Amino acid sequence: MSQRSHCQVFLTVVLATATMAAFPPSLRHRPVTQNRILHINTSCDLRNFNVSVTTEKPFKGIIFAKDFSQECRGYGVMKKDVSVSFPTSGCGVRLTSNADEMFYMITVVVQQDKHLRQIKDxxxxxxxxxxxxxxxxxxxxxxEVIMKEIITEKRDRSSRTGRMKQEGWSKEISPENYSSETKELNDALLAARAWMEIAPSNVNQKDGILQVGEEAVLIVKSTLPVGIGWKVVDCVAHDGLGDSSQKLLDDNGCPVDELLLPEPSKGHSRSIGMMRHQEASSKFSAFKFPDRDRLHLSCSLQLCRSKCQKIDCGEGNRISRNLRRGEEGEILDRLEVFNSVEVLAPGIELEDIRQLERSEADPFRFGNIPGDRTFCVSPDKMALTFCVLGLIFLVAVIVAAVALYKARRNGVPMPYYTRSVFSSSSGSGSAYGSKLLLHESPCMGQSASVRGYGRIL
Known part of the structure; x- marks a missing residue:
């Protein structure tokens, strides 16, 4: 086998040994142990969404809402059960409807350790x-308004025939079954509903997930007693916590910016016995806050007597006249409706945006300093860099040693200086008027007759 082949085999063995030392088999094939989730129980009301998780082993990590790891979470205390309560108006909670049923939905992350994210989460x-x-x-x-409507309704019952039905949230109501005005009032109030939905305009899009710029529709639905009017006012978009927000509709229901959210338009009402179902919708281009993938919308539903006053949203025409009690258009109350949707922005790195915001908020951080060459490297990257540099140094040493060994074995003389190192430009320019010559090199295996110093001529 040639000398070159010997060197190649030697280098291959060294590199393989270094790789095995850096990544031992115990780390490459280490099994992942997971604390399995046995079951998840939920309970909810209008304001809170409670999640209870039962694990196979005592749990010591945290459970948090996706995208809200620091703000919406609960801790395990080395028990198999851990519970978390999320506000339905934030933390990524979404309201959906299916036929005549309503559901709250949320995505939770079960993190096995309090401080570390792992593959087993x-x-x-x-x-x-x-x-x-x-x-x-x-x-x-x-x-009070409904009670007056019921009394008026009783006066006209003699002229009515047949059975009235209510759809949606309402139940069947028959005038013959009413024993008192109180029962009618309770039935009407229990049947009254109002909620918000956010959906993509394109039916082929995945419900609950939008991309920035895609067309979406905001729908406010209501089933209210006859004699009660309503309109959508005071809409706000926020990040789920209230840290960042954007006004969309003012107190009169007029848009702050038509490009963000136009004024909602009402559809035709549908009478359902003593109730009336109606929807108001507004199409908009999906948007999001820089540091969140969840967009939350919150609006107020203004309840009025009979019909709400029509406001001209033109410039200078937003001031409404004062209404007396009992007059048509009188504002009776306000309800809050809210929902959320996931909005993605492809190509935008959220972590880079967070770092930029942190750097702008730091008053002691200065940029563009002349001569500043400071840069930051993570511990993992630094360790990898030193490992690569060490391997390169080892290979360089091995190559140099092999070259020296071959030179000694083959008896090839090494190059050395044969001309003067120092010379004068003229004979009188030096105290000696001569040249210092280095005739032979004392290195690289030269003969014993080589002198250790040069001579002066």
Missing amino acids: QERTVQCRIENSAFSVNSRMME
Whole structure:
């Protein structure tokens, strides 16, 4: 085998040994142990979404809402059960409807350790069915108006025939079954509902997930007693915590910026016995806050007597006249409706945006300093850099040693200086007027007759 082949085999063995030392088999094939989730229980009302997780082993990590790891979370205390309560108006909670049922949905992350994210962490999307009574409208002013409507209705019952039916949230109502005005009032209030939905305009898009710029529709739905009017006012977009927000509609229901959210338009109402179902919708281009993938929208539903006053949203025409009590258009109460949707922005790195915001908020951080060459490297990258540099140095030493060995074995003389190192430009320019010559090199295996110093001529 040639000398070159010997060197190649030697280098291959060294590199393989270094790689095995850096990544031992115990680390490459280490099994992942996971604390399995046995079951997840949920309960909810209009304001809170409660999630209870039961694990196979005592749990010491945290459970948090996706995208809200620091703000919406609960800690394990080395027990198999851990519970977390999320506000339905934030933390990425989404309201969906299916036929005549309503559900809250949220994506939670079960992190096995309090401080570390690992491959064994689990992500689950859970939902909770909301009881019909959770959306009941409690308004004393509205009760008075409904009571007057019921009394008027009783006067005209003699001219009515047949059976009236209510659809959606309402139940069947027959005038013959009413024993008192109180029962009619309670039935009307229990049937009253109002909620918000956010959906993509394109039916082929995945529900609950949008991309920035895609067309979406905001829908506010209501089932309210006859004699109660309503309109959408005071809409706000926020990040789920209230840290960042953007006004969309003012107190009169007029848009702050038509490009963000136009004024909602109402559809035709549908009478359902003593109730009336109606929807208001507004199409908009999906947007998001820089540091969140969840967009939350919150609006107020203004309840009025008979019909709400029409406001001209033109410039200078937004001031409404004062209404007297009992007059048509009188504002009775306000309800809050809210929902959320996931909005993605491909190509935008959220972590880079967070770092930029942190750097701008640091008053002691200065940029563009002349001569500043400071840069930061993570511990993992620094360790990898030193490992690569060490391997390169080892290979260089081995190559040099092999070259020296071959030179000694073959007896090839090494190059050395044969001309003067120092010379004068003229004979009188030096104290000696001569040249210092280095005739032979004392290195690289030269003969014993080589002198250790040069000579002066």
